[in-house]
Amino acid sequence: MHVLLLKEPRDGESGPDPYIQELASHGHKATLIPVLSFKFISLNTLSDRLFQPEKHGGLIFTSPRAVEAVKMCLEAEERREEWNRSVKDTWNTKSIYVVGKATAALVQNLGLNPLGEDTGTADVLSRLIIEREDTNIPPLFFPCGSIKREVLPTALREHGVPLETLTVYQTAEHPDLEKNLKNFFTEQGAPDSIAFFSPSGVKFCLEVVRRLSGEQLPQIKFAAIGPTTQDAMTAEGLCVSCTAEKPTAEHLAAAIAKALQ
Incomplete structure (x- = not known):
């Protein structure tokens, strides 16, 4: 068949x-x-956020593309050495949330320890985050695509878990x-x-x-x-x-x- x-x-x-x-x-x-085809945007802002882990309570990745944007930041500015020396370890003291095995594998390639790879959907991941996080943490940082669904941000907002989103890629039809x-x-x-x-x-x-x-x-x-x-x-x-x-x-x-x- x-x-x-x-x-x-x-x-x-x-x-x-x-x-x-x-x-x-x-x-x-x-x-x-x-x-689909993808165009990466706001990479300078993303880079700034990535190198200020102390300002955030953790990271959320719901797509391989968002992880790809992070990788581009580390390579574009040749900041991989600084990342490997100290920054990734600081992030690893916090929670790094992911949806799905493909995204988890890419996050591991960055030297980060992902949580939630078996969740499968943003809906299930949001429940895991709400169970684990307090409302008094610094905002979780969520780099995402232009057509992300609002399930996860809405659920976290309703439970008072602080979140900062940044659109790092735009999705369009493949030419x-x-x-x-x-x-x-x-x-x-x-x-x-x-x-x-x-x-x-x-x-x-x-x-x-x-x-x-x-x-x-x-x-x-x-x-x-x-x-x-x-x-x-x-x-x-x-x-x-x-x-x-x-x-x-x-x-x-x-x-x-x-x-x-």
Whole structure:
């Protein structure tokens, strides 16, 4: 069976994408088409905040892209040495919160010790933070994207946990998205399953997917990486065949394999 993955290639690692590998282990062929493009902003401000850990109660990362912005700051100003010598250790005396294994791995590469990699969603992470943090701490620092959901900031605000957010990247549609989708459908025909990985992916792809699938649309098994993406798909009137129990390659591949049986 042929599966179309509407997601970005994994960051900075060579070798096959884990989602393609996992689906292959179930006997399915997967193709990956990138949906989003990213532009980094406010890196000078981010750099200032990173080198003032004493002003913050901890860090929050909910996307690999935000960690990438941090890495860019350390490399751009050649401050990696100062970071390694003292700054990262100061941050490690505080809580470094993350959502998901991919983000956790990148945070570890910065020399930081992440908490919450099994939370899977911002909603679950916010509950962990509220359980662990007092209201009298300095603000937690949250570098994020331009289309972040308000779940986490709202939950922390309602429980009096101080938070400082900074938008460090803007998300837009990948410039070649429509062309790549057309090429795929022309060469391969409609896939047996299509997996969405974000609400913005649904927003940018769905109309083109519907148009290219035509009468075959009802036969396609649509998969979601998690509940937020599932909600976005359902809101657009899509019938969601399966949702990964956790946002990992293993869980998504297992869910798709079951749906395609």
